[in-house]
Amino acid sequence: MRGPAPRYQPKFEAEALDKARELIRTHTAPQSHVQRAKLALLLAERPNISSAEAGRLVGWHPQTVLKWRRRWDGTGFTLKDLPRPGRPRTFSPS
Numbered sequence: 001m002r003g004p005a006p007r008y009q010p011k012f013e014a015e016a017l018d019k020a021r022e023l024i025r026t027h028t029a030p031q032s033h034v035q036r037a038k039l040a041l042l043l044a045e046r047p048n049i050s051s052a053e054a055g056r057l058v059g060w061h062p063q064t065v066l067k068w069r070r071r072w073d074g075t076g077f078t079l080k081d082l083p084r085p086g087r088p089r090t091f092s093p094s
Contacts (some may be wrong), residue, residue: 004079005048006047006048006049006050006051008016008066008069008070008073009048009069009073010069010072011041011045012040012043012044012077013077017040017044019037020037020041020079021037021041024037024038024039024041025091028035029041032081033079033080035058035059035060036055036068036079037079038055039058039060039065039067039068040072040077042054042057042058043069050062051063051065051066051069061093
């Protein structure tokens with residue numbers, strides 16, 4: 001490994017990793033959740049892997065890997081997106 005260890009190194013509980021493994025085997029799971037589960041398993045297996053290397057292995061940009069690393073390090077493991085900011089769109093039939 002070159003360079004310093006990544007700043008954000010989320011810790012995953014065994015239950016969360018089991019849930020991620022199960023989700024990967026499910027054929028009806030949303031693809032975005034499957035990709036995030038794969039990233040979580042990779043980070044649990046190799047916590048000192050760089051974001052660039054992790055991104056290369058899962059097919060994501062390093063900034064996206066960093067985003068999920070930071071989020072999981074701060075708030076814990078989840079696969080769902082955060083709600084979008086702002087007022088929801090409305091349709092007025094005029």
